[in-house]
Amino acid sequence: MTAALRNLSLALLIVWLVLPLLPLAVWSVAKSWFFPDLLPSVWSLDGWAHVASPRSGVLAALWETTLIAGLVTALAILIGLPAARALGMHRFRGKAGVEMLILAPILVPGLAYALGLHSVFIGLGLTNSRAGVVIVHLIPTLPYMILVLAGVFANLSPDMEAQARSLGASPLRVFRHVTLPAIRPGLIVGATFAFLVSWSQYVLTLLIGGGRVETLPLLLFSYATSGRNDLTGAIGMIYILPGVLILLFASRHLTGQGAGLGGVRP
Numbered sequence: 516m517t518a519a520l521r522n523l524s525l526a527l528l529i530v531w532l533v534l535p536l537l538p539l540a541v542w543s544v545a546k547s548w549f550f551p552d553l554l555p556s557v558w559s560l561d562g563w564a565h566v567a568s569p570r571s572g573v574l575a576a577l578w579e580t581t582l583i584a585g586l587v588t589a590l591a592i593l594i595g596l597p598a599a600r601a602l603g604m605h606r607f608r609g610k611a612g613v614e615m616l617i618l619a620p621i622l623v624p625g626l627a628y629a630l631g632l633h634s635v636f637i638g639l640g641l642t643n644s645r646a647g648v649v650i651v652h653l654i655p656t657l658p659y660m661i662l663v664l665a666g667v668f669a670n671l672s673p674d675m676e677a678q679a680r681s682l683g684a685s686p687l688r689v690f691r692h693v694t695l696p697a698i699r700p701g702l703i704v705g706a707t708f709a710f711l712v713s714w715s716q717y718v719l720t721l722l723i724g725g726g727r728v729e730t731l732p733l734l735l736f737s738y739a740t741s742g743r744n745d746l747t748g749a750i751g752m753i754y755i756l757p758g759v760l761i762l763l764f765a766s767r768h769l770t771g772q773g774a775g776l777g778g779v780r781p
Contacts, residue, residue, distance in 0.1 A: 536755065542748030562745030566753065573734060573750060580714060580730040581757070583645065587652040587713040588706050594653070595660035595705065602661065603668025617661055620654045628654065629722045636723055643725040651723045652713040659708035667701030711758055 542548065543562050545555035566573045602614065620628065632651060633642065641647030671694070679689045695702075717732040726733070731754050738746045 536752075539748050539751045542744045543752050545745060545748070548744070559745065562743075562749040565746055566749045572729065573731075573753070576729050576731050576734045577753060579645075579728065580732070583649055583652065583720075583728075583730065584710045584713040586649045587656055588709045590649070590653060591656045591660040591709040592702070592706060595657055595664055598657075599661045599664030600668050603665040604671065604673065614662075617658050619658075621658050625655060625716075625718050626722075629719050633722055642723055643727045645724075645728055647723045648720050648728050648730075651719045652716055655716070655719070656709040656712045659712065660705040663705040663708065664698060664701050667698045671697050707761055710761060714757065 541555065544558055544560060546557035546559035546561065548555035548557075565571050569575075598617075602610065602617075629651065632654075636642045636647050636651070639647075641650065675693050675697070676689050679693045680686075684692070715732060716730075717736060720728060720730050721733060724730075724733075731750065735747065735750045735754055738750055
């Protein structure tokens with residue numbers, strides 16, 4: 516009975532996630548589709564042909580979006596690891612205030628701090644550049660990385676690392692063979708959040724990139740407002756694909772990994 520309920524819940528979850536995407540998939544191969552028709556009256560692959568064309572700029576925008584999200588994720592890991600370790604493994608005065616400051620970019624609308632940072636970025640020469648977009652994307656992605664890893668580090672016993680160091684292991688070997696396996700599930704979750712948050716940014720990219728840094732969200736919005744539903748459907752399918760692949764990768768590598776955290780404490 517439990518297995519049947521679990522399979523039913525999984526099936527309902529899949530339907531819930533996939534059902535809203537079906538009209539998008541149909542629009543990507545439709546030339547004419549009007550209410551109340553259940554199916555398009557004219558089918559066409561013109562939308563996909565345009566997307567595949569180098570002149571459309573979709574492939575270039577796909578590469579730009581992937582590159583920016585990858586850089587943001589890597590930087591979020593480098594910055595977030597020491598901060599999360601400090602929050603998760605140490606108690607200090609003002610810790611609650613620091614946690615609230617970390618949460619602030621999630622609580623405050625992105626448009627608010629983006630407008631405030633725009634003048635600062637102009638003075639630093641970071642507007643209309645990929646570097647500026649990467650830096651501003653760190654603001655909404657770092658909270659996820661730090662808070663997820665802080666929870667993981669809170670369950671990490673320092674005695675495990677101390678034992679490895681007492682046996683002559685270097686700090687790098689301790690991190691690679693003791694710390695990293697213990698925090699790997701949280702690192703995967705944090706990196707997944709960071710990549711997807713950066714991947715989906717529109718307002719921050721538009722304000723700081725100034726339209727010169729063209730990513731898929733910007734391109735998708737421009738086609739959606741132009742009335743080209745076939746192009747919007749095709750680009751939308753490409754837009755959601757990396758997120759689905761990353762979630763599948765994360766779920767596969769997280770399966771059975773939770774036990775590693777539970778066994779960290781002696």
